[in-house]
Amino acid sequence: MTPTLQTLSNWSPEAVVFDCDGTLMDTERHWQNARNRAFREFGLLPPPGFAERAKGVHYVDCGRLMAEETNKPELTAGLTTALLGHFLSLVAEDPLTMPGACEVVRLLSGRLPLAVASNCPLEVVEESLGRAGLRRHFRHVVVPTVPPGNPEEPKPVNDVERSDAVRPKPWPDVYTTAARLCEVLPEAALAVEDSLTGIESAWRAGLRVVGVGPLPDGGNTGYADAWVMALDCPEVLGWVRGWRRSSPPW
Incomplete structure (x- = not known):
């Protein structure tokens, strides 16, 4: 059974x-188109079901997966570069x-601290939101x-200290x-996600999680506390309007 907002009705983050991607910005289709363009650029066909497996995956991991599933490991770097290049072009054309998304964010702006947690490069997120x-x-x-690749321990990059290193979802x-x-405890914060990869990340961090969008294949909602079809549905807007203001406000 799909978890509903009823399970969170008496809780305010x-x-x-x-x-x-796919939660605030309608960019998942851009990633899909970019993957298809990258495959075509190298004369490859997308493996069956690849779009679902790639959803929410860091683009470097995705490039590696594209190469592995087409039995072309030597093309990993080229596919990864092509994937990001095509995606950036598509986002610039159609953000x-x-x-x-806009209504919920504007309802909360100034009432609660808001953040974005993404697997995308910073310039992609900043450009899309801007x-x-x-x-x-x-x-x-x-x-x-x-770098992605699920390292056992975070490794510093450039001047990033180990304690500040951030691994991808x-x-x-x-x-x-x-x-x-x-400046809140993880259990006091709410994550809003559209992919099972992101939902797992937020759950592992200790946040409550609302999944949004079409249900994944098989109806598996992973670790989501609730699932809604879209952020503009009346139950979501009503729930959000009823949240208490964070204290102190900022």
Whole structure:
């Protein structure tokens, strides 16, 4: 059975952390188109079901997966570079928001600390939110600072200290960091996510999680506390309007 907002009806978060792709910004289709363009650029066909497996995956991991599943490991670097290049071009042409995203963010802006936790490069998130007029509502944007690949321990990159290193989802680091920057305990914060990878990341960090969008194949909602079809549905807007203001306000 799909979990509903009823399970969270008597709870109000002290901060909200949003995923970007597919949650705030309608960019998942851009990633899909970019993957298809990258495959075509190298004369390859997407493996069956690849789009679902790639959803929410860091683009470097995705490039590696594209090469592995087409039995072309030597093309990993080229596919990864092509994937990001095609995606950036598509976002610049068409920065659309997901239904209800702008309304929910604007309802919360100034009432609660807001952050974004994304697996995308920082320039992608900043560009997408900026073009949509949403960037000013978020005090913090958290993205990975270490290479993907699920390392057992975070490794510093450039001048990033080990204690400040942030691994990509499904590691919990982006959400743990976002909650800390918002100055709330993880269990007092809400994550809003559209992928099972992101939901796992937020759950591992200790946040409550609302999944949004079409249910994944098989109806598996992972670790989500609740699932809604879109942020503009009346039950979501009514729930959000009823939250108490964070104290002290900022």
